[in-house]
Amino acid sequence: MRIARQMLPLLGATIGLLLLFRLLVPGFLQMENLLDLAQQISVNAILAFGMTLAILIGGIDLSVGALLALVGTTTVYLLSVRGGESQDPSWLALAVLTGLAVALAFGAFNGVCAATTRMPPFIITLATMLVARGCALRFNAGRPMHIPEHETLFLDLGNGRLWEVVPVPVLIMLGLFALSVVLLHQTRFGQYVYAMGGNREAARFTGIPLMRVEILVYAFCSVLTGIAGMIHTSQLYSAEPGSGDGFELNAIAAAVVGGTSFTGGRGTMVGTLLGAVIIGILSKGLNQYGVHFSLQYIVKGLVILAAVYVDVRRRH
Numbered sequence: 001m002r003i004a005r006q007m008l009p010l011l012g013a014t015i016g017l018l019l020l021f022r023l024l025v026p027g028f029l030q031m032e033n034l035l036d037l038a039q040q041i042s043v044n045a046i047l048a049f050g051m052t053l054a055i056l057i058g059g060i061d062l063s064v065g066a067l068l069a070l071v072g073t074t075t076v077y078l079l080s081v082r083g084g085e086s087q088d089p090s091w092l093a094l095a096v097l098t099g100l101a102v103a104l105a106f107g108a109f110n111g112v113c114a115a116t117t118r119m120p121p122f123i124i125t126l127a128t129m130l131v132a133r134g135c136a137l138r139f140n141a142g143r144p145m146h147i148p149e150h151e152t153l154f155l156d157l158g159n160g161r162l163w164e165v166v167p168v169p170v171l172i173m174l175g176l177f178a179l180s181v182v183l184l185h186q187t188r189f190g191q192y193v194y195a196m197g198g199n200r201e202a203a204r205f206t207g208i209p210l211m212r213v214e215i216l217v218y219a220f221c222s223v224l225t226g227i228a229g230m231i232h233t234s235q236l237y238s239a240e241p242g243s244g245d246g247f248e249l250n251a252i253a254a255a256v257v258g259g260t261s262f263t264g265g266r267g268t269m270v271g272t273l274l275g276a277v278i279i280g281i282l283s284k285g286l287n288q289y290g291v292h293f294s295l296q297y298i299v300k301g302l303v304i305l306a307a308v309y310v311d312v313r314r315r316h
Contacts, residue, residue, distance in 0.1 A: 021285035041280035048254035050221030058264035072233030107222025111215030158234025197264025
């Protein structure tokens with residue numbers, strides 16, 4: 001009941017934005033436009049689910065944007081070097097698993113460093129962000145790599161539609177949302193996450209395995225980033241080594257707007273999803289209304305500032 005009450009302002013903001021852009025943008029609420037909006041939201045929402053866990057334990061992950069690009073370039077590179085004109089599901093599976101393994105390795109590294117050293121997660125993930133971006137730029141001398149046309153299964157990951165209606169990325173997003181909700185709200189692991197963010201020292205004295213939880217949080221965040229990277233790469237029809245720039249800020253914005261506290265220990269996946277929806281509606285609505293991209297940044301910044309201010313006032 002308490003969570004439901006907390007979601008009411010977010011639901012009100014979502015409905016208000018939809019009605020606003022319905023007046024400003026003709027056809028904004030048409031089904032095709034809403035499906036396109038949902039497809040655009042999917043990547044940021046998936047990133048935000050992992051970012052929420054990181055923020056809940058009092059950390060952060062700045063590497064998600066660069067890691068998204070690295071996973072995409074790694075996967076497409078493997079698909080490209082095979083050659084041939086026919087699909088090979090086993091090779092596609094190998095390429096996808098390799099991309100996810102790269103993401104998992106970065107996440108595990110972030111988690112181990114955060115758990116075993118006194119370095120702030122901000123600095124750790126800033127460093128791995130630079131490493132991941134540099135690795136992505138090493139592929140194909142920094143030039144885009146096009147996805148082979150015969151890899152239709154991979155292209156459907158970001159562009160396919162179930163029954164020619166529901167975008168596949170939206171289905172993946174909803175599946176990962178359900179998994180994240182169960183993980184955070186229905187398991188002991190989720191209780192540990194909230195306990196760590198609420199009071200780390202108290203959690204330590206109660207016997208919670210802080211190191212294991214922190215490593216798992218960053219690993220889960222990076223695996224979700226890997227999935228989002230493949231969807232985004234598929235949507236672009238090519239691997240862009242420079243893609244994902246600023247995506248970490250959008251993910252943080254979705255989590256914070258959704259009610260996740262930067263001090264840790266408070267937040268929900270439902271709120272994060274609504275936060276991603278609000279950010280997505282703002283981006284698409286302002287873009288379709290013809291607002292210059294520079295002003296869009298200003299609006300998003302003010303929205304994030306307002307969300308953090310509300311959180312601070314609520315805590316006090």
